[in-house]
Amino acid sequence: MPSKLTKPPSTAEAADLYFSLFLEIGIIAQLSGNRFQRVMPFGLTMAQFSLLNHCVRLGDGWTPMRLAAAFQVTKGTMTNTLQKLEAKGFIRVDPDATDARSKRIFLTPSGRSAREAALKALEPELAQLPAAFPPALAAEILPTLERLRIWLDTNR
Amino acid sequence: MPSKLTKPPSTAEAADLYFSLFLEIGIIAQLSGNRFQRVMPFGLTMAQFSLLNHCVRLGDGWTPMRLAAAFQVTKGTMTNTLQKLEAKGFIRVDPDATDARSKRIFLTPSGRSAREAALKALEPELAQLPAAFPPALAAEILPTLERLRIWLDTNR
DNA sequence: ACTATAAGGTTTGATATCGAACCAAATGGA
DNA sequence: TCCATTTGGTTCGATATCAAACCTTATAGT
Numbered sequence: 001m002p003s004k005l006t007k008p009p010s011t012a013e014a015a016d017l018y019f020s021l022f023l024e025i026g027i028i029a030q031l032s033g034n035r036f037q038r039v040m041p042f043g044l045t046m047a048q049f050s051l052l053n054h055c056v057r058l059g060d061g062w063t064p065m066r067l068a069a070a071f072q073v074t075k076g077t078m079t080n081t082l083q084k085l086e087a088k089g090f091i092r093v094d095p096d097a098t099d100a101r102s103k104r105i106f107l108t109p110s111g112r113s114a115r116e117a118a119l120k121a122l123e124p125e126l127a128q129l130p131a132a133f134p135p136a137l138a139a140e141i142l143p144t145l146e147r148l149r150i151w152l153d154t155n156r
Numbered sequence: 157m158p159s160k161l162t163k164p165p166s167t168a169e170a171a172d173l174y175f176s177l178f179l180e181i182g183i184i185a186q187l188s189g190n191r192f193q194r195v196m197p198f199g200l201t202m203a204q205f206s207l208l209n210h211c212v213r214l215g216d217g218w219t220p221m222r223l224a225a226a227f228q229v230t231k232g233t234m235t236n237t238l239q240k241l242e243a244k245g246f247i248r249v250d251p252d253a254t255d256a257r258s259k260r261i262f263l264t265p266s267g268r269s270a271r272e273a274a275l276k277a278l279e280p281e282l283a284q285l286p287a288a289f290p291p292a293l294a295a296e297i298l299p300t301l302e303r304l305r306i307w308l309d310t311n312r
Numbered sequence: 313a314c315t316a317t318a319a320g321g322t323t324t325g326a327t328a329t330c331g332a333a334c335c336a337a338a339t340g341g342a
Numbered sequence: 343t344c345c346a347t348t349t350g351g352t353t354c355g356a357t358a359t360c361a362a363a364c365c366t367t368a369t370a371g372t
Contacts, residue, residue: 014291015275015282021294022188024301027228029185031308032178034330045358050179072183077359079322084358101320101367118172124253126171132307135170138177142296145180151288152187152325190360201328219348233329235352240328257337257350318369323362330356339348 039102039125040087041117047071048082052090052107052115060106064095072153090114195281198244199272203227203237206248208263208271216262219252223261228309246270 017059036059040049050071055062061071083107085091090111096102107115196205206227211218220228231261238261241247246267252258263271280311 011279011283014286015278017291017294017298018282019206019209020187021298021301022202023194023227024298024305025181026185026189026202028301028305028308029182029327031228031305033182033209035308036178037330046178046182047358050175050238053175063320072178073188073358074320074360076321076361080358086270096320099320099368103321122171124320126174128311129174129307130170131160131174132311135173137300137303140171141300142173142177144293144297145177145184147293148289149180149184149187149263150283152184152191153285155288186359193360219350229328230330231351232353236328239352251319252350255338255350259351264330313372316369316371318367320367321365323364324355325362326360328357328359330358332354334353336346337352339346341346342344 017152035125036122039121041121042090042114044114044118045081045084046075047077048085048090049115049118051081051085052111055091055105055107056115060091061104063102063104065102072149074128085111088114170253174191191281192278195277195298197277198246198270198271200274201240203229203233203236203273206272207237208219208267208274209239211247211261212268212271213265219260221260228305241267243269301311 036049038045040046044052051067054067054070063081064078065075067082068075071078073081082091082093086093090108092106094104094106094109096104159188192202192205196202199207207223210223210226219235221231223238224231227234228236238247238249242249246264248262248264250260250262252260
């Protein structure tokens with residue numbers, strides 16, 4: 001193997017490493033998404049729940065574009081997600097007072113309680129996790145993943 | 157906040173942590189998948205490329221079911237992926253000699269060179285990564301992610 | 313002021329994936 | 343030997359997502 005850090009792993013080795021990483025991440029995303037979906041009430045998808053959660057934790061009144069940027073999805077995808085949530089009565093879409101092109105997203109009371117219900121439904125699932133995968137591990141890798149995500153975002 | 161490790165982070169805090177983790181992972185999967193897709197030749201998807209790559213690195217002759225298990229996708233999804241690859245002439249599907257229900261997947265020469273071409277096409281993309289996200293970081297979190305994936309797999 | 317360009321959202325067409333239903337072949341008890 | 347169950351694969355219907363085209367409103371340069 002290469003001596004030390006003179007040259008980090010060869011290009012090919014590094015590529016393999018990155019592929020493995022992205023593959024693993026892809027699989028986890030797939031598996032966790034499906035699992036979440038199966039226990040969620042109201043036919044909430046992961047994207048929909050994440051949006052409700054976001055509004056509760058960081059406050060509502062965001063524009064669709066800012067939400068799309070926060071979740072790193074296209075505007076079209078966000079339109080779809082918002083339409084689904086509005087149809088379920090979980091959010092309210094107001095016009096933006098100062099920009100006629102734009103809109104503002106607010107949680108409805110029933111959106112708030114839907115999020116509560118979803119959390120409750122997820123609890124039993126999540127309760128099994130810590131034994132095999134302690135929160136400390138999650139906390140440990142989270143910053144690294146954030147770093148990767150930010151790179152992917154900026155170097156689009 | 158809870159004193160120390162007397163009780164690991166409260167259930168709610170742990171849940172938040174896990175949500176953040178899964179959200180981050182979902183975003184990375186999405187972003188990286190799209191990016192890969194955009195530079196890949198022959199209209200290869202990430203799934204298709206991963207399969208070619210798998211066959212080169214671990215040898216071919218696998219059954220569809222074993223491949224589905226390796227990539228953690230449903231049998232239906234694997235059927236689809238294999239059909240696409242076969243249509244492109246990148247794999248050959250032989251009957252299994254000892255089990256009439258089953259099949260065996262082999263790379264064709266053009267499949268092998270398609271994988272080479274894909275690697276080449278990916279190179280410039282990957283070349284930019286190490287500066288912002290060194291391979292060592294990837295190597296560091298990979299085992300942890302594997303652990304998480306395995307849990308998700310077994311506790312399906 | 314005007315016009316060109318940018319920015320916020322929606323719509324459209326394509327596609328990868330899932331879960332469930334289905335078929336065919338293998339396996340294992342009685 | 344036969345029937346019930348399991349296992350490998352395919353097909354089907356639904357859906358979340360993307361990219362690209364489009365419309366409308368804002369912004370900036372002249």
